[in-house]
Amino acid sequence: MRKLLDFIVGKRHWFLFLLLEVIAFALVYRNNAYQRNVMLSSANVVTGHLSSLSGSVMAYLNLRELNHELTERNGALEMEVLRLQDQLEVLAADTAAFHGYIPDTAHLSAFPYSFISAEVVSNSVSRLSNYITLNRGALDGVAQDMGVVSDRGVVGIVSTVSDHYAVVIPLLNPKSRLSCKLLRSRFFGTLAWDGRDVRFASLEELPRHVEFAEGDTVVTSGYSAVFPAGLMVGTVERLGKQDDNNFYALDIRLATDFATLSNVRVIRNYTQAEHRLIQQEASEND
């Protein structure tokens, strides 16, 4: 008995080692099962604050490029306004106006999306599973499963929210699956990332008779209720490697530059809950 006790005391670091490994693997497993756990993530208040500190320094370093981008975007929007104004004038001149007509707005549904602008406080592109942390949380109206876009294109989907911070699973994460379509030919597939190159993702599950050309635009399909249809995702780079003979996969050059991401918008969809509910109901009735 004494010998056994001596043995256990003498080898106690073995037991501690096993215990700690078990805890660590339990954490890894939990993390995979629930995507994230809020306690040990960058949505945590302490790490969030530190990240936002380093984020604010990085924001200054990126200002020049950002300014350039904004100016460009501004220009593009101004052109759009001018074009629309022009169109409006042409139409107004064309139409014989009848002011007694009051349009019936009851059947016109309101545009169900609005957005919340946010700043990136921590971001990674170098790992297999990348995450982005934003400085907006539940108190600002951000909730789970909201879409996130940048000026250039789709970024990802919100996975975890604390009061002041939110964690986004970007397209650069093997867990992310996004329903997309080719703008020209309207074929749709699923966008996934293979963990290699941060500039490319692959659009999978396309039928073999898909028509495409290099440079074709890929946009969101709007089937998921997370993103409205027609948001820019990227352009077709080339035919990718296929795992399955029945489907094609295309390599997509992503429109968003994840390495320089700093300002994003979180998209709120007022009809998402309803959309979810009816889909769930349909699959339950099945």
Place this chain on the structure above:
Amino acid sequence: MINNVLRVAIYCLVFLSIQVLVLNNIHFLRLATPFLYVYILLKMPVGTQPVRLLLLAFFTGLVVDSFTNTAGMHAAACCLAAFARNPLINLLAGKDIPAEGIPSAALFGKGAFLRYTLGFVMLHHIALFLIESLTLFDPLYLVFRILGSICLTTLLIYLAEAFNLHIPTSNES
């Protein structure tokens, strides 16, 4: 003793900050990321109790984990490396090292210290990358990632060593 606790605290602060704020963002050739924070564990005195070493390893791993959103991965890898540290020292440097001695090229000899560093870093990195790629497996790419990261980390450890020479270690002061 107090001196040593202070040294470990400063090491933790400095190397964890460097790791979290700078090195985690490095992704050399989209392949290698250095994990310099293992230096904290690498430089613990030879005679440190295994229990303390393991707890410190778990703590540093968990801190890095909470910043990289990889709960448990770094902690598991660090614990494994810390667990294998004492056998590694016994194997490579012999048993006649004073207990307060801090591993360095001067104490171990150049060759033995290089082997010790490489062994420790390799163990940590291989464990880390294997756990990470449980979700996504691509053997050749994985091997390149591990090798690249080992090279970068070892390089940085030697850089830190070069700066460290002027700081008096606890057994001298």
